[in-house]
Amino acid sequence: MTLLDSLMMAWTALRSNLLRSILTTLGIVIGVASVIILVAVGSGARSEVEKQIASLGSNMLVVFSGSSRVMGRAAGAGTELPLSEADLVAIRDKVDGVVAISGQLNGSGPVVNGNANWSTTLSGVHPDFTAVRDWPVVSGRDFTAQEMRASAKVAIIGKTVATQLFQENDPVGATIRVKNTPFLVVGVLDTKGPSSFGRDQDDLVLLPMTTARGQIVGKSQVQADQVGQLYIKFDNGIDLKDAQEDIETLLRQRRRIEPGAEDNFNVRNLAEFMKARTEVLSTMTYLLAATSAISLIVGGIGIMNIMLVSVTERTREIGLRMAVGGRNADIMRQFLVEAVTLCLIGGLIGIALGVGVAAIVANAAKWPVLISPSVIALAMAAAAATGVIFGYFPARRAAALNPIEALRSE
Amino acid sequence: MSASATVLAEHASRAGAVTQNVPTLIRAEAISKIYRMGDQTVRALDGVSLDIAKGDYVAIMGSSGSGKSTMMNLIGALDRPTSGRLWLDNRDIAHMSSDELADLRNATIGFVFQQFNLLARTPALNQVILPLLYARPRPADLEARARHRLEQVGLGQRLDHLPSQLSGGQQQRVAIARALVNNPKILLADEPTGALDTKTSEEIMTLFGDLNREGITVIIVTHEPDIAEHARRKIVFRDGQVVDDTERFPLRATGGGALS
Numbered sequence: 221m222t223l224l225d226s227l228m229m230a231w232t233a234l235r236s237n238l239l240r241s242i243l244t245t246l247g248i249v250i251g252v253a254s255v256i257i258l259v260a261v262g263s264g265a266r267s268e269v270e271k272q273i274a275s276l277g278s279n280m281l282v283v284f285s286g287s288s289r290v291m292g293r294a295a296g297a298g299t300e301l302p303l304s305e306a307d308l309v310a311i312r313d314k315v316d317g318v319v320a321i322s323g324q325l326n327g328s329g330p331v332v333n334g335n336a337n338w339s340t341t342l343s344g345v346h347p348d349f350t351a352v353r354d355w356p357v358v359s360g361r362d363f364t365a366q367e368m369r370a371s372a373k374v375a376i377i378g379k380t381v382a383t384q385l386f387q388e389n390d391p392v393g394a395t396i397r398v399k400n401t402p403f404l405v406v407g408v409l410d411t412k413g414p415s416s417f418g419r420d421q422d423d424l425v426l427l428p429m430t431t432a433r434g435q436i437v438g439k440s441q442v443q444a445d446q447v448g449q450l451y452i453k454f455d456n457g458i459d460l461k462d463a464q465e466d467i468e469t470l471l472r473q474r475r476r477i478e479p480g481a482e483d484n485f486n487v488r489n490l491a492e493f494m495k496a497r498t499e500v501l502s503t504m505t506y507l508l509a510a511t512s513a514i515s516l517i518v519g520g521i522g523i524m525n526i527m528l529v530s531v532t533e534r535t536r537e538i539g540l541r542m543a544v545g546g547r548n549a550d551i552m553r554q555f556l557v558e559a560v561t562l563c564l565i566g567g568l569i570g571i572a573l574g575v576g577v578a579a580i581v582a583n584a585a586k587w588p589v590l591i592s593p594s595v596i597a598l599a600m601a602a603a604a605a606t607g608v609i610f611g612y613f614p615a616r617r618a619a620a621l622n623p624i625e626a627l628r629s630e
Numbered sequence: 631m632s633a634s635a636t637v638l639a640e641h642a643s644r645a646g647a648v649t650q651n652v653p654t655l656i657r658a659e660a661i662s663k664i665y666r667m668g669d670q671t672v673r674a675l676d677g678v679s680l681d682i683a684k685g686d687y688v689a690i691m692g693s694s695g696s697g698k699s700t701m702m703n704l705i706g707a708l709d710r711p712t713s714g715r716l717w718l719d720n721r722d723i724a725h726m727s728s729d730e731l732a733d734l735r736n737a738t739i740g741f742v743f744q745q746f747n748l749l750a751r752t753p754a755l756n757q758v759i760l761p762l763l764y765a766r767p768r769p770a771d772l773e774a775r776a777r778h779r780l781e782q783v784g785l786g787q788r789l790d791h792l793p794s795q796l797s798g799g800q801q802q803r804v805a806i807a808r809a810l811v812n813n814p815k816i817l818l819a820d821e822p823t824g825a826l827d828t829k830t831s832e833e834i835m836t837l838f839g840d841l842n843r844e845g846i847t848v849i850i851v852t853h854e855p856d857i858a859e860h861a862r863r864k865i866v867f868r869d870g871q872v873v874d875d876t877e878r879f880p881l882r883a884t885g886g887g888a889l890s
Binding site for chain 2: 221222225232235236536537539540541542543544545546547548549550623624627
C-alpha cells in the first residue's frame with residue numbers, strides 16, 4: 221500500500237463524515253490560527269519597536285537634568301539644576317568619541333500661516349540636532365552657525381506642521397508666525413512617524429537654541445544658558461557604557477556632587493531602554509504561543525476522541541480489511557494517516573484564518589504583517605505532530621483488533 | 631516448506647476421503663481450538679482431521695456452536711489452532727505470525743460474508759480494488775483487474791455504483807468480485823445467501839458453481855440444506871467434531887467439484 225493509497229482512503233473516510241470532520245478540526249484550526257496570529261503580531265510589534273529604536277538615532281545617549289529616582293525621593297525635574305551650554309561644551313571636549321551633540325529645549329505655542337494655525341511643540345536645538353537624531357532636512361536647509369549665533373528668526377518645521385499650515389504647498393521661504401513673531405521657514409524635516417509612546421514626532425517646529433531661549437520658551441522660567449536635554453551621538457567604535465560613565469563622572473565633577481550622593485541628572489541609553497521593551501514583548505509572544513500550544517493539545521484530544529469513536533464505529537470495516545490481507549501495520553497506518561490528514565486540513569484552515577486575522581490586526585495597528593514561511597512550516601509541523609501523537613492511541617487500538625471479533629461486531 | 635511437502639506427500643499416499651491423484655489444498659491434522667471464557671474453557675474444535683482437495687466444492691454444515699465457524703476461521707487463516715497442524719496451500723499456519731497470516735489471506739483466500747461487508751460510500755470498483763492495495767508487491771494494473779472481476783460477476787456497467795445504489799444480490803456480487811480479485815485458491819463463503827431472497831440466492835449459487843468449474847476451490851459454510859446441495863462434498867460438524875462427511879460423486883482430477 222502506497223502513501224497515496226492511504227491518503228485516498230483517509231480522504232474518503234473523512235469526507236463521508238464531513239460535518240464531524242470539520243468540527244473535530246476546529247480545535248486545531250484555532251490552535252494553528254493563534255500561533256500564526258501571535259507570532260505575526262508579536263514580531264510585527266517587535267519590528268515596529270526596532271524601527272523606533274532606529275528612529276531615535278543610533279549610538280546615542282541622552283542626558284536629562286533632574287533625578288528620575290523612584291521611591292519618592294526625587295525633588296522633581298523643575299527644581300534641579302538644568303544642563304547648560306557649558307555642560308555641552310565640556311562633554312563635547314572631554315568625552316571621547318563624541319561625533320555630534322545638541323540640546324533640545326522644549327516649549328509649546330501656536331504657529332500661524334495666514335488663516336491656518338496649529339498648536340505645536342517648539343524646540344530650541346543646536347545645528348548638530350539633525351545629525352544626532354539621524355533626522356535629515358528633506359526640503360530646504362539646516363540652520364547655519366551664523367543663524368545660531370545671531371538668534372535668527374528662522375525655523376525648520378516637522379511634516380505634520382507643514383501639512384497643517386501649508387497643505388500641499390512648499391513651506392520653504394514662507395514666513396510663519398510663532399507666538400506672534402514672524403519666522404522664516406528654511407527647511408522641512410523628514411517624516412519620523414509616531415514615537416514608541418504614540419506621540420507624533422513630526423508635530424514640532426525647530427528653532428535655533430539661542431532664539432528659542434531668548435524669545436520663545438519664556439524668559440521667566442529659563443536660566444540664561446540652559447539647553448534642555450542633551451542628545452549626544454558617538455563614534456561607532458565607542459562603547460556606550462564607557463561613554464555613559466565618562467559623562468556621569470564629568471557631570472558629577474562639574475556639579476560638585478559628593479561621593480555617595482545621588483546624581484541630579486540622568487544619562488540614558490534610550491536604545492537599551494527600548495530593547496528591554498522588546499524583550500518584554502517577546503516574553504509576551506512566548507507566553508501567548510504557550511497558550512496556543514495548549515489549544516493544540518486540547519484540539520488533539522478532540523481528534524483522539526473522534527478517532528476512538530471512528531475505530532469503534534468502523535470495527536467491521538477494520539475486520540474486513542484484515543480479512544482481505546491488511547496487516548496490523550496497514551490498519552495502524554490508515555488511522556494515523558487519517559488523524560494526521562485531519563490535523564493538516566485543520567492546520568491549513570488555521571493558517572488561512574491566522575494570516576487573515578493577523579493582516580487585519582496589523583492593518584489596524586499600522587504594523588507590518590510579518591508572516592514568515594518558517595512560522596507557517598512550524599504551524600503545519602505542530603498540526604502534523606498533534607495528529608501523530610493523538611492519533612497513535614486510536615490507531616494502535618484499531619490495529620490490535622482481532623479480525624474474527626471485528627468481523628462479527630455489529 | 632520441503633518438510634511440509636513431504637508430510638503432505640505421505641498423507642496423500644494414505645488419503646482417506648479425497649480421491650487419489652488430486653492435490654490436497656487444505657490439510658487439518660488433529661486440530662483443536664480451545665477458548666477461555668472466564669474460568670471455563672470451551673473446546674470449539676476437538677481433534678479434527680480432514681483434507682480438502684484442490685478444486686473441490688465443499689459445504690461445511692452444523693448448528694450454531696458446532697464448531698463450523700471456528701473451522702471456517704482457521705481455514706480462512708483468521709486464527710491459529712490451539713493444537714494440531716493446519717496446512718493451507720502447503721503452508722503450516724500453526725506458527726505463522728499475524729503478518730504472515732495477513733499475507734496468506736491476501737494471496738490465497740477470498741472471503742464472502744453473509745452481510746457482504748462492503749465499505750460505506752465507496753464505489754464498486756474501489757471495493758474490488760481494496761485487497762489489491764494490501765497485496766505485496768502491489769500490482770500495477772489494479773483497476774483493470776478489478777474491472778475484469780466485476781465484469782465476470784455481471785456488474786461491468788455498475789463500476790461507480792455505491793452499495794446504497796445496489797440490490798442485495800448485486801452487493802454480494804461486488805463482494806464476490808472482491809474475493810476473486812487476487813486470484814485466490816480458496817473462495818470461502820460464510821452463509822453467502824443468508825441475507826438474500828430465494829431467487830437471488832440461486833443466482834449467487836450458480837455463480838459459485840461457475841467459478842468452481844473454472845478451478846477455484848469453493849468452501850461454503852451454511853446451515854441451509856438447500857444451499858449445501860450445490861456442493862460435491864458435505865462435512866457436518868457437531869460439538870467440535872466431524873460427524874458426517876459425504877461425497878455426492880467422485881472428484882475428477884481435472885475440472886471442479888460442482889454439479890454440472
